[in-house]
Amino acid sequence: MLKELLQIYITSARVGALTFGGGYAMLPIVQREVVEGKKWCTEEEVLDYYALAQCMPGIIMVNTLGFMGHKRKGTAGAIAAGLGAVTPSIIIITLIAVFLTAFADVPTVQNAFAGIRVCVCVLIFNSILKLWKNSxxxxxxxxxxxxxxxxxxxxxxxxxxxxxxxxxxxxxxxxxxxxxxxxx
Amino acid sequence: MIYLRLFWEFFKIGMFSVGGGMATLPFLYDMSEKTGWFTRSQIADMLAVSESTPGPIGINMATYVGYTVGGIPGSLIASIGIIIPGMILILIITRILEKFRNNRYVDGAFYGIRPASVGLIAAAGIMVCEITFFDEGAFKGLLGGDLSGLPGLLNYKAVILAAVLLVLTRWFKPTKGLHPVIFIAISAVIGIIFSFAGA
Structure with a gap:
């Protein structure tokens, strides 16, 4: 039980740590980690969770992963997934706030993110093709x-x-x- | 008791903001006016940092504001506060859905919701493509009838990288199954080498 909760926590944390940008940028990572990697949900289920998360208040990624966690292990699973999803943010943002306040203005950082944005476009395109088949x-x-x-x-x-x-x-x-x- | 106040303010955002990270913005403007914890121009900095770091934008904003207001405990309290309403709702929604799982109306609703959801993702994707592949200034000039920006309209470096990535992620066997984060890392390096932002 505990081991499985820990797995849910770690998987959600991975999705949180690997997603740049808004909720839709999360989809390729969720497909990879949760659907293809752990095989915890199907593509359709992810899409249903994502749709529900979009119409309910709160953070889309946290809620999508919360549904996934709930499917695996009920209430405890949902909480483990929610906490996992926010852990990387708390660590990274706190570090940035402590050490680097002008972080976003550094030219190297701006160039890196201009490159990452191109990649996010391609990844979203690939996700849409995958989701298309079942929806x-x-x-x-x-x-x-x-x-x-x-x-x-x-x-x-x-x-x-x-x-x-x-x-x-x-x-x-x-x-x-x-x-x-x-x-x- | 600043921590209690911080928790309550972010709990409210978690309860009433619908539609993702950007939906927290109006709440933050409101918060800056009411509490004086941070200025409006600080919000722009927070957004820039939140967007350029991994993790959901809403959580990043909560962590950043929480840290600004109350240090490390503040960042924890704000982030937890913003996710609690969603967590409670998930428990309620899943309970209702379990009861009606094989109901034909629930089935029909999801039949309609799934393509709509993909449509929303496609629209969001197109908006990201727009700022990635087109020069904003030239694009606006073109709409105003100014053709001088035409040669610089398309960000050709971005288009080439996208084409290469598309081949690598879809058709080129040895790299097809790799984790998305590898392509993200490669793109970041290429963005730096070829100064993609022009910075």
């Missing part, structure tokens, strides 16, 4: 994908609205679909 399974899904991608680029709307609208659409199209139409 955009028919034409209706493709329409939802396109509509959400375009609207969220053009309009300044909170992701919460998109997730709620998509859930309602999903229920209408899938649960109430006539006969075989609801299945596929």
């Amino acid at each position: 955009v399974i028919d034409k209706k899904c493709l329409l939802i994908f396109l509509a959400v991608a375009i609207c969220s680029l053009v309009l300044d709307i909170t992701p919460v609205a998109f997730v709620i609208i998509a859930a309602v659409l999903g229920i209408l199209l899938h649960s109430f679909g006539k006969g075989g139409a609801g299945k596929k």
Whole structure:
């Protein structure tokens, strides 16, 4: 039990330590560590957790990993995952705050991060292709994908609205679909 | 009792900010006005550091503010405070979901949510691509009808690196399965050698 909690804690800490930028930059790392490495969740589950985490308050990465931890070991697992996700930040930021206040203005650091951003773009692209297979399974899904991608680029709307609208659409199209139409 | 106040302020952020790290920003502006713990210009520095270090931006901000206000105990208390509401909600949501796991409506909802979620990720990815591959100044000039920035519009160094990374991560067998962090490290080194930020 303790050993497994420790594993959840360490895996979450790894995701926290290896993710640069916002919540979406976490996905390639989660796919690698949790889905392919530990095989604790499937791609779909990660996507469901990520969607839920986006519409609930709090930190998206911490909440996504919290769901993962809860699936493994219940309440204790969720707490272990949450604490793991924040540990690297606490250590790194505290060190930076103590030693290097002008850290972000150093040219070498800026150049390094301009390079890292390119890599993050490629990694996100690869993640999307992986997630695509299990989530955009028919034409209706493709329409939802396109509509959400375009609207969220053009309009300044909170992701919460998109997730709620998509859930309602999903229920209408899938649960109430006539006969075989609801299945596929 | 500054620690209690710090905990409460970040607990509130954790409870009411929806939509990721940037969603904590308005709360921090509000906090700087109400408490006087830090100035508004300090928030910009905090954001820069949070974005250029690993870890979720929201947690990084909480740690940084917590440290500024109350040293190392402060950084711990702020970070824990911001995650507690989410943790409590997870326990409630999973309980509800377990009950309705095989419900056709829950099933239908996720059928719709999954492609929407990928759509949101794609949009976020496109926004990162925009600032990575295009020169912002030239891009704005172009929108204003000024064509002089056209040759410098595309950051060709970034495009070449992206193409190489794409081949290495998707098609080139020996490197395909490597951990993403290896590619991140290589990109950082290349960014420094070829001064990607122009700095």
